[in-house]
Amino acid sequence: MVEKTKFNIDFMNLRHIFTVVSIALVLISAVSLATRGLALGLDFTGGTLIEVAYDKAPDLANVRQELAKAGFEDAVVQNFGTDKSVLVRLSAKYDEKLVTRVLGILNAYQDKVTLTRAEYVGAQVGSQLKEDGGLAILLALAVVAVYVAMRFQFKFGIAGVVPLVHDVIVILGFFSVFQWTFDLTVLAAILAIIGYSLNDTIIVADRIRENFRRLRKGDAAEIVNISINQTLTRTLNTSGTVMVVLIALFFFGGKMIHGFATAMIIGTIVGTYSSIYVAANMLVGMKVTREDLLVPVKEGANGEEEQPPDWLNRM
Structure with missing residues (x-):
C-alpha cells in the first residue's frame, strides 16, 4: 500500500x-x-589582539562604529569573560603606536578604559x-x-x-x-x-x-x-x-x-x-x-539456495 x-x-x-x-x-x-x-578572517590570517577593561559595560555596536570611523572597518569586537572586558582584534601588524591609537579611540568614546594586554597573533x-x-x-x-x-x-x-x-x-x-x-x-x-x-x-x-x-x-x-x-x-x-x-x-x-x-x-x-x-x-x-537493493542469495551447506530472511530485505 x-x-x-x-x-x-x-x-x-x-x-x-x-x-x-x-x-x-x-x-x-x-x-x-x-x-x-x-577573504580569510583574523582566525586564519593573524593580527593584533587588544584586550581592554571598562568601568561600565560598553555597547559593542558603538565600539565597532567608533573603530570603523577611525579606519578599522575589519575590527572584531567582542566581550571576553565579562561584559566589562572587551577584546579587539585587528588585521594590522602589532605596533605600540597602533595600540596607543586604538586606546585613544576607545577613551574618546568612553572614559576609564584600561589596557589589559596587547599582543600579535601570528598567521602560523x-x-x-x-x-x-x-x-x-x-x-x-x-x-x-x-x-x-x-x-x-x-x-x-x-x-x-x-x-x-x-x-x-x-x-x-x-x-x-x-x-x-x-x-x-x-x-x-x-x-x-x-x-x-x-x-x-x-x-x-x-x-x-x-x-x-x-x-x-x-x-x-x-x-x-x-x-x-x-x-x-x-x-x-x-x-x-x-x-x-x-x-x-x-x-x-x-x-x-x-x-x-x-x-x-x-x-x-x-x-x-x-x-x-x-x-x-x-x-x-x-x-x-x-535488483540493486535485494540481499544476494547464498548457497547453503547442502548446495541449495538459501533465501535471506524477510526482515533483511525490509531493511
Missing part, C-alpha cells in the same frame, strides 16, 4: 534543467575559489587551522561515504556523498564570489551543514529504497518522485523551522555570528535542494533498480 501524500509534484521532469544549474553553480564556485580565493596558528579545517571536512565526507554505502548500497553511497561535496563547494563559492569574511564560525557552519544535508538525504534515500521494494509498477523516475513527495512535508517542516531560527540569528545575533548564520542559511537552502536534484537525480541517472 502506497502512503498517501498531498503533494504530486513531478520533480524528475525538471532534473535535466537542474543538473545544468548544479554544474553551473559548482563551476562558478570552483573558478572563483581558484582565482579570487576566500591560522595556517594550522586551515589545514585542520580542510582535513575535518574531508574526513567527514569519507566517513559519510562509508556509512551510506554500508547502510544502503554502492550507488546510494555515491548519491549520498556527491551532494555533500556539491553543498560545500557552493557555500565556499558564495563566500568567494562576494568576498564575505571566512572565519572559524563559517567553517563550523559548513561542518554542521554536512550533517544537516546528510540527514535530509538519508530520509529521502530510505523512502526511495522502501518504495523500490514495495511498489510493483513504475520506473526509477516515478518511484523517486513518489518518494520525494511523501517526504516533502517533513522536509519543508524541518527546513522551515531551521530557517526561522537562522533568520533571527542573521538579523539579531550580532556581528560575531553573522557569518555563521549566513553560511547556515545558504547551506540549508542548498542542502534541501541537493537532496532532491543531486542525490535523487543521481540515483535516476545511475538507473538504480529493485
